[in-house]
Amino acid sequence: MGIRIGISCAVLAGCAQTMPPAPAPAVAMPAGWAPGETAYGSQGLDPAWWNRFGSAELARLVRQGQASNLELAAALSRVRQAEAQARIAGVALLPTVDFGGGADRELLIGSGSSGMSASAQLQVAYEVDFWGKNKAGVAAAAAALDANREDRQTVALTVTSAIVSTYLQVLSLRDRLEAARAHVANAEHVLVLVKAQKSAGSASPLDLARQRSVVAGQKAAIPDLQQQAREAQSALAILLGRAPQSFKVGDQGLETIDLPDVTAGLPSDLLARRPDIRRAEANLAEADANVAVARAALFPNIRLTGALGAQSSALLSLLNAPNLLANVSASVLVPIFDAGRLKTERDLAIARKQELVQVYRAAVIGALAEVGIVLGQIRSLDEQSRLKKVELEETRLAFDLSEIRYKVGAEDLMTVLDTQRALADVQNELGILKLKRLQATVSLFKALGGGWHADAPAGAVVTAK
Template sequence: MTHRALTLTLLACSVLTGCASHAPITEPPPKVDLPTGWTVAGAPAAGTPAAGAPAAGTPAAGTPDHQEWPDKNWWQRFGSPELTHLVDEGQSSNLELAGALARVKQAEAEARIAGVSLLPTANFYGDASRAVPIGSGRASTSAGGSLQVSYEVDFWGKNKASVASAEASLAANRFDRQTVALTVTSGIVSTYLQVLSLHDRLAVAREHVANAEHVLKLVEVQQSAGAASTLDLARQRSAVAQQKSDIPDLMQQEREAQSALAILLGKTPQTFSVGQHGLDTITLPEVSPGLPSELLSRRPDIRRAEANLAAADANVAVARANLFPSINLTGAMGAQSSALLSLLNAPNLLANVSASLMAPIFDGGRLKRERDLAIARKQELVQVYRATVITALSEVDTALGQIRSLDEQQRFKTAELEQARQAYDLAEIRYKSGAEDLMTVLDTQRALSDVQNDMGKLKLKRLQATVSLYKALGGGWKDDQRQGSSPPATT
């Protein structure tokens, strides 16, 4: 090929490459009606302005997972150094989180592989042979070598769309890891609170046993003096046995909760234990959920759904580009000589540059069906995105409603507990003086035990509802950022 022909071919290559430099067109996320705020009761406030793309300042779907979260270490709001230590352990040792990180690395490798299609490929071929005649004559040696370079002109943007799809999938995997991290962290906090609650319930159960044994001694004294019947003595001994029977079950629940916590931390249950203290060491964070529209930028599962939608959009572009011809440029330089030492001499060098075009003519409709499949997949992910946003709004609404309901229950239960304790104390005093029978003491003792157990369960539910709200919001409250919270994190 002449120098002029080679120049024209390279010029055509650059022109076609320039035509192919347009990035695939991606559509914004679908619009979802969002409430303007939350009511005190936890339900959305009136008014539903349309919201399509993420809130102002939200990074694109392909942004690496270094998001601006209002509260980096939201679990520290519970005021427990032990809990903070356990969360740190879980984030470094949890097996599900390690698997999610491995999936991110796979997606990074796939994105790098997809990027290779934008670059030319080069291959070297070499051979050498020696012919030795059986009869007379001299042996001969020949050698050849060639360097072949090829490049697919991305005229229709197929390769760029493939890269965009891989990058969006990478972003989705990063957001998936954030979702797993948030779920694991919430699970650690919630299970830890459950362990502490069981510590409290065991302490209350042992206190009830002590009270029942104290009353039993009174009954034994009065029975010896003839002031109490044998029936009264049997009843109180039964009450003591019943109170003691609750302890083994609570101890088993405690072991199971600690075992579940150990699994979340990636530890064996046999080598793990939690300090023997209760929920009185935990601080109850204040609730300030911010605006519903912030969920679009804070919830990693919403960002993941958005990234999957972007990947599907790029896949549609790939499927459409496959319907058009593909253009390949090939250049080769080689040498062939009968003597190895003269292989690279100028007279032995050969070069050629060629261009080829391949267009689909008949494939039984496969390419069109693949395009239709990509479009249908995108339409599905549009609905998945909308459903994810609506689910997020529902989860926040439910958590806020639980918090309000539990606060009211605790207020009434606190008053009930005060009256139950007072009734038990008065019944015991009156029984000592003979003004009350044993059944009254047993009834007030049972009522006090029930109210104390209910109060402990309500306290745990209230704390776990706060954990659920943190999880539903994708992190801490918006107010924390205004108060100078910690730097960004992925949980």
């Protein structure tokens, strides 16, 4: 029996070839995004991209968040679960060994002598993986582990981006608070002028009431900005896994932050390291392995078992050679009729793989769209900021001139109020644009799966057209 099985193994081994995993499906790249001749080397990657903003405090907060964020901790636990599942799947490639033993004692009620017998058996079983089912199961578990690891990378990238973006928001709100207080001081300065003009008889009580209204309105904007700053700081504390009550950001504004340069061309290979795309690839590999598992289930299962045991009428002579027993056997289980269950499971696995092919393509197209939108935002915000700075210069000049003319009685108060309000609005809008521009850069880092070095290897480029 053992010889015949061995010959069968040699014959069937040729059928045991598992299908190699299918490569990731190709996606047509738009103009300016064609893949380069060489992969984007590791020397071009910048994993600590947040350092490009030039803030030691930001770098420290990112490190704290990566160590203490609760969502990241949960994602790490999921990775550990997947690692355990992968180890469980690998057990199927190894034989199982069981040991059993027992002892019996006979007590005679009448005359005669009592007796004792004992037995022990070592059972070894191994499933011959002719069709690659077990190996494919291990490959599926390994791909699932890769997918979970990429999930954690997605969470890490999302959390890090949120920490950087929220930190920038806190600093921006501080700048806006400082600007609001400056507007109050400016309005109070004008109020002093109006009071002097009224004392001289050249300003009316209406003018005085209007300027007092402006001062009150400027002061009323401060509490709302303070509340927004508290909320942003609390959100940052939560991202760091800390209680908001005991957390405080250092006293500085966006003037301490560097604006990272966006190079004219970025390698399109950067998209391939996005964790969501890598996860889609891992899911596709898992589905491909599951198809192999379902296909192999249609073929016979061949199981080899062996046993080495002993039994004796005397416990102390249990392991004597004359009492040792050995048994080797092989069994074949061939599915004949299962109402189509195995074939349906194979069809289900194939359909699932076809679904994930489309999911992968959608992930790539979504990444292209996301990067394109962010690059467009950066271009638009740069142009808006340039024009807004010109507007700020002209608005400040208009306010200064209106104040001088009001002092000499050549201009009425309404003109001063209009230019004062315009100056405050433009300064506030410019501060918001500065924050949006910095956050757009954070979004670009996130959309490309991390940072890059300006001297990255040449190849395909992503341009903002």
